[in-house]
Amino acid sequence: MKYIQLLEDLSNAYGAPGFEDDVVAVVKANKGDFTLQEDAMKNLYLNFAELDPNKPTLMLDSHMDEVGFMVQAIDENGLLLMQALGGWTAASAQSQAFMVRTKDMSYVPAVATSKPIHFMSAAERQKPVALEDLKLDIGATSREEVINDFGIEVGQPVVPATKFYVNERNGMMMGKAFDNRLGVAATLAVFNELGPDAVKALPFNLVGAFATQEEVGLRGAKVTTNRVNPQAAIVFEGTPSDDYAKSATLGQGRVKQGPQLRYRDSTYIASDHFNAMIVAASEKAGIHIQKAVRDGGGTNAGSIHTGHNGVPVATLGMPTRYAHTHYLISAYQDFQDTVDLTVAFLKDLTAEDFAFTELKTL
Template sequence: MNDKTFNLVKTMTELQATSGFENNVRDVMREKMTPNVDEVVQDGLGGIFGIRNNADTNAPKIMTAAHMDEVGFMLAAINDNGLFSVRPLGGWNPFVVSSQRFTLTTRSGQTYPIISSSVSPHLLRGDNHQNATPQINDILFDGGFESAAEAREFGIAPGDYIVPDVETIKTANGKNIISKAWDNRYGCTAVLETLGKLKDTTLPNTLFAGANVQEEVGLRGTPGAVNMLKPDLFFAVDCSAANDLETTKGTFGHLGEGTLIRIYDPRLVTLPRLKEFLLDTASDNNIPYQYFVSQGGTDAGAAQTENNGIPSSVIGVCARYIHTHQTMFSIRDYEAAKELLEKTILGLDRSTVDTIIKG
């Protein structure tokens, strides 16, 4: 990975934007997409897409979509003692939330450092004071304010959002990166780099490339975006959980083994012809890949049921410890996924798309 790409990864992962509050990422996406596309459009919920038009009115319409939001929290109430009760935005393991650094952003855009409380084992629920699983609602957030009145004086109010505060770094061997929010600033970074690389290339399709909103709270941004753009095929560009800590036998998602070819998740069964196209594209271009069966969904699952059905799939990577402050991911996997995204776009002409859709 060259310095330019790493600096983009660092920029995108250190941005703070949770579900419904994606403006920080959207602003950067707009800035970096604009020179490489014919126009930039935004849907009603805030998803943003660069469009590469095609002179051929019969050219197929291809949509590649990351999502801008990361998991975070919303401030639900300011307690009398100045601490904050919150509600999660996205899926959090409660064991990883306590005693971490976050940033709180007010409605005016002011930011403040805060930390999550650590619940004493003596206070955890359970028989005979045995450790019990903490609940998100048990964990308070602390900005050092002495009272609710003092917090309000700083412009803090219910509805403000809270996001992890983390620096992006490389591992000692230079093969991996540690950051927050690779789910899914991976997709945002890959889309931006691919648009830049294809800027002066004639495409066999009309391309919509960008990112949705509110994926982490139920794939909410996708329906509006695909109904606005009406693509023939949809590709989510997303990050999934690695499962390789104890064994790679019988598990899915192994760091360093290539991009993910998703064949199943609870909301998506990749259509056979679309799966075969991705497999052929990876094989023909010597792109390392691994099959992936997921326990969670992506925007592809939401896209495929819109507009009378849109064949959809995922161009993905895996990462360890997603939905936490510290995620680890492979540079090699990113490079493989980015190449698959590029070659997929270049391979989808009208004949190929018709074959995928109609057989």
Template structure:
């Protein structure tokens, strides 16, 4: 499948943290031709293994997206919710959502008190998520429950994959369906190469709520090296300066040196050297990142057991953790190529 079509299918699918089944099904289908074994561990991580005689490389892509979950249903049938993952509350207001009931998905909208009845001082304040609710059109609580809605029902944003200009695309959940697509496409390329490395292609769960699947899967696999695949923040649009992020959309894969100002990942120097020199040798555009914001699965992986040398290959994505994330498809293609070519020459470095 072409990477654009693959990313579209992944991004349009739904899978908030702890509810990654739909994404896992797509990933399993896509990697099956390129691995020797596939398993799902106790946490729900998908692990595809391509056996080799050389160093073992864990390629980790978290399958989950940020979302919401029903906290309770009020007497009038409106759904109160908690946020799952790191939302900026203002991006939630007035969004369409899908409520994933035990009888199938139901569309809804996020509402709140209209400004027409707010006091002047309230209009000046941002509306918090706890003041919002989901309206599915239910008549009352009983009607909502008859639709299959109950406490714990997951809710995801209802936004689709759309092409912008100049090879840019927008969607919800590019964080981290982009990383999943990167691993799948890299595996496809690796299958056409003569490589010695053992590859663990891992779709991890619950990254957005604590890097949980990465921690448990890495412990079980105990790889020699690890690369997390994800998205990261560029500084190429209004509202952010280059001193905050020197990265740009369209300028190639991002190799992490440090994230979270060192509180997250201090990437292994040999891994960074391996990835950087592989990009240079193959004329792949690339960027280096020292970030002071968020982190990735690599943070959990590199602290597993006695330690796993790790870094992250990311795609710069505008408006992360919103329903309208934006990436360059050329960045994604180059990132997948970097992963594959690094797997081919890993023996030179490890």
């Protein structure tokens, strides 16, 4: 498990949407000999400084943020009211441990409130808890204590308090933010596997774009796409696994069954031509992939594919159980297969293969 330490460092990093600074630091520490640039939104660009205007450009996309919350208000009892940053359910957040950032950039632990069963009526016990009913308790007793002693103010980010774990026997990983630190790690691993000399020798520019604020509307990818102006893109994602929710016949993203190649979700329809190229590469490399047509959800492909004059995008997902919760489970083998497939695909890609992205006269 060559990249397990990288995956651990990325998973443990705190990075609510708009507050991805810890993730930026991990990417910077693992950029190797490639150039890395940061824009005003904290989006990162790997190898972008080496862009050759005479070559087409392929962008490897991933997003650095994770689902979290923001402190919206502080009540008189010292409890924190929360505003969700990304998709949460109350059932996933209630009674769970979180970390809240202070104004000096440190983090303090908190727990999402839960009314004890002793104080609940029979009707309350049957009623689902709403997300807006939850507050965070850091162990304070007044609003003044929260502000003056803990240094927590309105607008501070909140993230799950979960530590990474790997089962060495079967290669299963458990941690937070696999959506989408798996993708961030995949981009870094692909560049590392190729190396600076091989990347420079490619007949196209290869740029790694690490986007921010995906969980709140694919915002960072709008900026990275405009800046990079790619002719094609591959999106890496930690996609929801359905092996615990659907039968083997209907499942399209099962753990340990290889990368998930997406054909449709609520934000885009994939390029059939580009997807066919990925399928051909998987067959040549002997790497099993899973084909998925999703009813809902979305990735940065939703922003990228309509950028500039239209961008063919392939989405490779690494199946992840229990997405948008504190504890996600994923297989290291699916991560490695995604990296290996992408490296094999890029090595065989030619400048002529980008011809299908050009405007054609009929």
